[in-house]
Amino acid sequence: MLQKRIVVCLDVRDGKTTKGIKFKGNIDIGDPVEMAAMYYEQGVDELVFYDITASAEKRGIMIDVVSRVAKTIFIPFCVGGGISSLEDMKKVIGAGAEKVSLNSAAVRNPDIINQGARHFGNQCIVLGMDALADEAMPSGYRVVIDGGRKHTGMDALAWAKEAESRGAGEIVLNSIDADGTREGYELTATRLISENVGIPVVASGGAGEPSHLADVLTKGKADAALIASMVHFGDYTVPGIKDYLHKENIPVRI
Amino acid sequence: MIAVVDYDAGNLKSVETALEKLGADFFISSDHERLAAADKMIFPGVGEAAQAMKRLKSTSLDKVIREFAASGKPLFGICLGSQILFDHSEESDTPCLGILPGNVRQFSSEMGLKIPHMGWNTLKHSNHPLFKDLPQDKSFYFVHSYYVEPSDSADVIGTSDYGIEFTAAVARGNVMATQFHPEKSGEWGLQILRNFIAY
Numbered sequence: 262m263l264q265k266r267i268v269v270c271l272d273v274r275d276g277k278t279t280k281g282i283k284f285k286g287n288i289d290i291g292d293p294v295e296m297a298a299m300y301y302e303q304g305v306d307e308l309v310f311y312d313i314t315a316s317a318e319k320r321g322i323m324i325d326v327v328s329r330v331a332k333t334i335f336i337p338f339c340v341g342g343g344i345s346s347l348e349d350m351k352k353v354i355g356a357g358a359e360k361v362s363l364n365s366a367a368v369r370n371p372d373i374i375n376q377g378a379r380h381f382g383n384q385c386i387v388l389g390m391d392a393l394a395d396e397a398m399p400s401g402y403r404v405v406i407d408g409g410r411k412h413t414g415m416d417a418l419a420w421a422k423e424a425e426s427r428g429a430g431e432i433v434l435n436s437i438d439a440d441g442t443r444e445g446y447e448l449t450a451t452r453l454i455s456e457n458v459g460i461p462v463v464a465s466g467g468a469g470e471p472s473h474l475a476d477v478l479t480k481g482k483a484d485a486a487l488i489a490s491m492v493h494f495g496d497y498t499v500p501g502i503k504d505y506l507h508k509e510n511i512p513v514r515i
Numbered sequence: 516m517i518a519v520v521d522y523d524a525g526n527l528k529s530v531e532t533a534l535e536k537l538g539a540d541f542f543i544s545s546d547h548e549r550l551a552a553a554d555k556m557i558f559p560g561v562g563e564a565a566q567a568m569k570r571l572k573s574t575s576l577d578k579v580i581r582e583f584a585a586s587g588k589p590l591f592g593i594c595l596g597s598q599i600l601f602d603h604s605e606e607s608d609t610p611c612l613g614i615l616p617g618n619v620r621q622f623s624s625e626m627g628l629k630i631p632h633m634g635w636n637t638l639k640h641s642n643h644p645l646f647k648d649l650p651q652d653k654s655f656y657f658v659h660s661y662y663v664e665p666s667d668s669a670d671v672i673g674t675s676d677y678g679i680e681f682t683a684a685v686a687r688g689n690v691m692a693t694q695f696h697p698e699k700s701g702e703w704g705l706q707i708l709r710n711f712i713a714y
Binding site: 262263264265266301304306331332335336337353356357362381382383384385430431459460461473479484485 | 528529533535563565574624631633637647654656676699700701702
């Protein structure tokens with residue numbers, strides 16, 4: 262039986278894992294390669310690295326990180342952030358990433374999804390989508406870009422379907438409303454998207470305790486749940502969360 | 516010495532890093548003579564069957580792989596590399612290498628399951644040497660929309676379940692293959708590669 266995946270996300274800036282803290286900005290919390298090794302040992306199913314490096318000159322540092330991660334862990338991992346061309350995708354996948362995540366760049370130039378899918382296969386192309394509740398939209402959710410700062414006129418469900426038809430193999434749905442609250446995932450949006458596309462949906466934003474993952478993997482119909490702060494700061498561990506989900510009769514890899 | 520066939524079908528990096536980790540003696544090449552001279556062959560692949568067959572034919576690597584299989588030396592296909600070993604694939608109605616008898620079928624979307632079958636799924640396996648020291652029901656990483664259906668059920672050495680029970684691993688004499696990616700399946704995946712290295 263196909264198991265629900267637990268995906269740990271690491272934001273990487275200038276080669277260091279970093280985490281945004283409310284009112285304090287970003288703090289470095291460790292070396293991404295060492296953290297990847299630790300989560301691999303703990304039995305995480307997949308990792309996502311988001312490059313939030315501000316300057317283009319320092320992007321090379323990320324490729325080096327990807328290449329060292331690839332030598333260290335033997336599970337799939339995805340890289341996102343700042344990928345806006347086929348050339349960018351080639352660098353990341355050539356360094357050993359299994360998948361690339363396209364977010365704002367795909368909104369600005371949707372054809373990049375087709376290009377990536379043609380070149381690497383659909384399974385390598387992940388659509389990262391930030392969504393915000395908006396009653397004016399047909400689905401009730403609007404797509405936002407640039408970390409939630411910039412609104413688009415796009416409907417979240419329509420965009421998810423378009424991305425699928427263009428060749429995206431998976432969608433990471435990040436709820437801007439839930440992100441950072443630690444009060445649980447946005448179940449309605451996740452379920453809406455997951456039930457209306459034929460590709461896997463990874464829920465993101467709002468995880469604060471193991472029951473939140475159980476909710477989104479059952480009621481929210483997500484195929485995978487993305488977590489970050491929950492495990493980065495030691496409040497919970499990947500095996501602890503999986504143990505909880507297993508007891509809740511949710512199929513997970515143990 | 517293990518040869519990894521390079522025919523520009525997806526990313527070989529993960530196979531390379533896994534073999535390095537295991538200290539295997541290997542090389543990656545598309546050179547006919549070097550491939551033919553190897554003791555063992557790994558035939559990986561990600562992507563689309565028709566495109567892959569086209570590339571294999573245009574480079575005559577199809578012949579090299581058939582001859583290698585016929586030589587009796589161990590050959591290991593992974594994912595698309597596993598499917599292409601069979602007679603025919605429903606993907607773009609593609610005639611394949613015909614090394615293993617059987618066909619490649621598409622998962623039906625009618626069961627309400629997501630396609631591709633992507634993620635970790637458990638494996639039930641026979642006692643083939645590829646599975647030495649591997650407990651039952653361990654999880655492996657799959658990404659595929661098609662699955663193999665061997666004509667000879669004796670060739671099935673592993674199965675998984677995705678709406679239907681499907682063949683996840685096959686072996687016929689010196690030729691073996693897995694639909695899942697052992698190089699991306701954590702420590703149990705590495706164990707299978709270790710077993711192939713020792714085969």
